[in-house]
Amino acid sequence: MVITGSNQASFQELKHQLQTAFHMKDLGNLQYFLGLEVHSTPKGIFLHQHKYVTDLISMAGLQSSNLVDTPLEVNVKYHQDEGDLFPNSLLYRQLVGSFNYLTITRPNISFVVQQVSQFMDSPRHLHLAAVCRIVRYLLDTSQRGLFFPIGTVPKIDFL
Structure with missing residues (x-):
């Protein structure tokens, strides 16, 4: 599951609720998903499929x-x-x-x-x-x- 958002407090609250209801493992920042490579930088997000x-x-x-x-x-x-x-x-x-x-x-x-x-x-x-x-x-x-x-x-x- 990919969770994203601009409000850190809301993000953490949603993550906590999901972890309470389901067995979840936090894999950290998204790097690869369904063939899409994701690179986050301070200037933005770069998606490619190298x-x-x-x-x-x-x-x-x-x-x-x-x-x-x-x-x-x-x-x-x-x-x-x-x-x-x-x-x-x-x-x-x-x-x-x-x-x-x-x-x-x-x-x-x-x-x-x-x-x-x-x-x-x-x-x-x-x-x-x-x-x-x-x-x-x-x-x-x-x-x-x-x-x-x-x-x-x-x-x-x-x-």
């Missing part, structure tokens, strides 16, 4: 591939029936599903993930090339995530 990205790159088998600057080629449109069918549609679906979860901290890949998601039923080799490009983009940007600064005005920065 380990998740590393595992995704390994699943794709592209650890030593060439890097690309963008997750999507410029001026490319993908079509449902273009090219030969990719025989391992399970791998395609696993990678695209993993990308979808990654958009929690990487909103910059949302558009391209939506594009490749359209071909989950019968992916083609061309669609797999697009998925591999996303992985090659992630190779160079695996440390990026979202920063939530402490302050009075809510603002999110993508780092």
Whole structure:
């Protein structure tokens, strides 16, 4: 269970009530939760999924591939029936599903993930090339995530 709050007294009271009602163990400050890595600093909270990205790159088998600057080629449109069918549609679906979860901290890949998601039923080799490009983009940007600064005005920065 993750408990958070800005009022320390209320936080401690809630924690005490829960410990009275249930057997609980305090694990300290949140550092890792469901694939999200959490780093708290005096300036704010940084969320990223570096380990998740590393595992995704390994699943794709592209650890030593060439890097690309963008997750999507410029001026490319993908079509449902273009090219030969990719025989391992399970791998395609696993990678695209993993990308979808990654958009929690990487909103910059949302558009391209939506594009490749359209071909989950019968992916083609061309669609797999697009998925591999996303992985090659992630190779160079695996440390990026979202920063939530402490302050009075809510603002999110993508780092």
